Amino acid sequence: xxxxxxxxxxxxxxxxxxxxxxxxxxxxxxxxxxxxxxxxxxxxxxxxxxxxxxxxxxxxxxxxxxxxxxxxxxxxxxxxxxxxxxxxxxxxxxxxxxxxxxxxxxxxxxxxxxxxxxxxxxxxxxxxxxxxxxxxxxxxxxxxxxxxxxxxxxxxxxxxxxxxxxxxxxxxxxxxxxxxxxxxxxxxxxxxxxxxxxxxxxxxxxxxxxxxxxxxxxxxxxxxxxxxxxxxxxxxxxxxxxxxxxxxxxxxxxxxxxxxxxxxxxxxxxxxxxxxxxxxxxxxxxxxxxxxxxxxxxxx
Amino acid sequence: xxxxxxxxxxxxxxxxxxxxxxxxxxxxxxxxxxxxxxxxxxxxxxxxxxxxxxxxxxxxxxxxxxxxxxxxxxxxxxxxxxxxxxxxxxxxxxxxxxxxxxxxxxxxxxxxxxxxxxxxxxxxxxxxxxxxxxxxxxxxxxxxxxxxxxxxxxxxxxxxxxxxxxxxxxxxxxxxxxxxxxxxxxxxxxxxxxxxxxxxxxxxxxxxxxxxxxxxxxxxxxxxxxxxxxxxxxxxxxxxxxxxxxxxxxxxxxxxxxxxxxxxxxxxxxxxxxxxxxxxxxxxxxxxxxxxxxxxxxxxxxxxxxxxx
Numbered sequence: 001x002x003x004x005x006x007x008x009x010x011x012x013x014x015x016x017x018x019x020x021x022x023x024x025x026x027x028x029x030x031x032x033x034x035x036x037x038x039x040x041x042x043x044x045x046x047x048x049x050x051x052x053x054x055x056x057x058x059x060x061x062x063x064x065x066x067x068x069x070x071x072x073x074x075x076x077x078x079x080x081x082x083x084x085x086x087x088x089x090x091x092x093x094x095x096x097x098x099x100x101x102x103x104x105x106x107x108x109x110x111x112x113x114x115x116x117x118x119x120x121x122x123x124x125x126x127x128x129x130x131x132x133x134x135x136x137x138x139x140x141x142x143x144x145x146x147x148x149x150x151x152x153x154x155x156x157x158x159x160x161x162x163x164x165x166x167x168x169x170x171x172x173x174x175x176x177x178x179x180x181x182x183x184x185x186x187x188x189x190x191x192x193x194x195x196x197x198x199x200x201x202x203x204x205x206x207x208x209x210x211x212x213x214x215x216x217x218x219x220x221x222x223x224x225x226x227x228x229x230x231x232x233x234x235x236x237x238x239x240x241x242x243x244x245x246x247x248x249x250x251x252x253x254x255x256x257x258x259x260x261x262x263x264x265x266x267x268x269x270x271x272x273x274x275x276x277x278x279x280x281x282x283x284x285x286x287x288x289x290x291x292x293x294x295x296x297x298x299x300x
Numbered sequence: 301x302x303x304x305x306x307x308x309x310x311x312x313x314x315x316x317x318x319x320x321x322x323x324x325x326x327x328x329x330x331x332x333x334x335x336x337x338x339x340x341x342x343x344x345x346x347x348x349x350x351x352x353x354x355x356x357x358x359x360x361x362x363x364x365x366x367x368x369x370x371x372x373x374x375x376x377x378x379x380x381x382x383x384x385x386x387x388x389x390x391x392x393x394x395x396x397x398x399x400x401x402x403x404x405x406x407x408x409x410x411x412x413x414x415x416x417x418x419x420x421x422x423x424x425x426x427x428x429x430x431x432x433x434x435x436x437x438x439x440x441x442x443x444x445x446x447x448x449x450x451x452x453x454x455x456x457x458x459x460x461x462x463x464x465x466x467x468x469x470x471x472x473x474x475x476x477x478x479x480x481x482x483x484x485x486x487x488x489x490x491x492x493x494x495x496x497x498x499x500x501x502x503x504x505x506x507x508x509x510x511x512x513x514x515x516x517x518x519x520x521x522x523x524x525x526x527x528x529x530x531x532x533x534x535x536x537x538x539x540x541x542x543x544x545x546x547x548x549x550x551x552x553x554x555x556x557x558x559x560x561x562x563x564x565x566x567x568x569x570x571x572x573x574x575x576x577x578x579x580x581x582x583x584x585x586x587x588x589x590x591x592x593x594x595x596x597x598x599x600x601x602x603x604x605x606x607x608x609x
């Protein structure tokens with residue numbers, strides 16, 4: 001990707017003009033742009049609307065499509081949310097997910113900052129190979145690792161504890177964060193470090209006083225992305241946790257709220273909605289950071 | 301300070317002063333984590349595939365027995381077929397629809413940042429939780445899709461989304477595509493934004509149609525990023541577990557069992573860690589092939605279309 005931008009810069013082609021869109025007539029734009037966009041947005045958002053409307057529907061309207069329009073709700077209720085918060089272990093699951101996500105994100109960020117700095121700036125022998133290995137480990141999917149990890153977790157004696165998740169989540173967070181931070185560190189000019197070295201700063205001082213303050217956007221991007229990744233994690237949590245009080249939200253909702261053949265859709269959907277809200281709120285505050293970390297990981 | 305033995309002082313000195321010592325020290329936390337919880341398990345997984353380990357009991361070496369057993373297991377081959385079908389169909393759909401959405405979003409639109417933000421929502425929300433919404437949408441009796449189609453008079457009875465093998469496959473693929481489109485679209489959009497408009501203008505002045513501009517300018521310039529995005533997309537799809545586990549758990553009659561879900565089912569509820577590990581290991585060659593195919597297959601196109609190396 002960078003070569004394209006470079007080429008265009010060299011050729012002096014970069015411009016911000018709006019292209020030839022002004023030649024398109026309005027009816028044409030409606031058919032080619034607005035209509036497909038509306039369909040995309042509708043399809044992509046409908047499941048969330050359906051989730052939300054089900055979460056606040058009273059039970060008697062839920063499946064009675066003849067007398068009540070399924071797309072709307074009369075007399076919305078918080079009954080399902082109340083049920084979740086006071087009659088199930090849901091608050092505990094939320095707390096577990098929060099704790100595990102924060103702890104594993106923090107550990108991963110700390111380890112990644114050091115690793116990325118070492119690979120990009122300390123330039124020890126084999127730094128390039130190490131960087132490549134980090135990228136390759138990003139490609140190892142959890143669905144291959146969960147069985148041997150379950151074996152290890154069991155042997156170490158942390159089976160069915162939050163610690164098992166806090167220690168295993170960094171396996172997919174560290175490669176990602178390191179890769180992303182390497183890109184950020186690369187963009188910080190060498191001269192800053194050199195002048196700090198000349199002034200007698202140690203490597204530690206350079207890292208904490210020069211590099212980290214400049215890499216704050218990168219840290220936020222990596223942190224947000226890592227947090228949502230660990231919030232969304234499912235297969236490890238499903239495998240390593242068996243008792244209800246240690247479950248995370250995705251596992252808890254699926255394994256404890258689904259009982260027998262009668263699905264309590266109201267409770268299930270409000271559980272899904274409440275469990276999604278924290279990441280969605282976090283995301284809405286940091287959209288640009290999130291997008292840059294997602295596209296950054298792909299582009300490098 | 302001065303009472304320190306000379307040897308440990310020199311190691312400390314090496315660690316803090318030399319390039320390699322400092323690099324080693326800084327790499328240590330990440331390396332310990334990745335070696336203990338990634339490299340070691342990867343090797344252990346391969347080893348477990350050669351044993352008859354069960355949960356809480358170390359197995360003994362049984363050679364290729366697990367693999368021979370799997371080779372004769374029709375369910376395993378069905379899961380291989382399902383995984384291929386799932387990956388190929390879902391990836392193609394994600395690519396086509398994602399590229400389309402990216403092209404739309406690359407236009408001059410009001411509230412562009414807002415649209416970009418809400419379009420990414422399916423990717424942000426935990427898969428299990430959005431899959432639950434799909435489970436409800438695909439309900440055999442009260443599916444909202446069936447309701448709408450019945451009201452429109454297109455069908456006479458509710459569609460059995462997850463009960464019929466063919467429908468179940470289509471349904472899980474649809475849910476996977478729904479979740480994957482935003483990733484492809486937003487990543488490709490980032491690539492599209494680096495293509496200068498002036499190239500399009502010049503081509504238009506030379507009489508190129510919009511389709512020619514798309515195939516001769518946009519696609520070749522976008523190919524490197526398409527290769528990377530689709531490689532990741534194939535990787536995520538191939539190893540998908542959550543969606544299937546929520547929607548069908550592999551049913552009906554194993555029609556939607558992927559290798560990952562089969563491996564989980566045999567290893568954790570079934571207790572046969574060795575056999576599950578063997579299935580997971582069997583995923584690796586297929587996975588490598590899929591990654592290499594999508595990466596180099598797409599990279600080569602770049603060269604064929606004269607995109608330079």
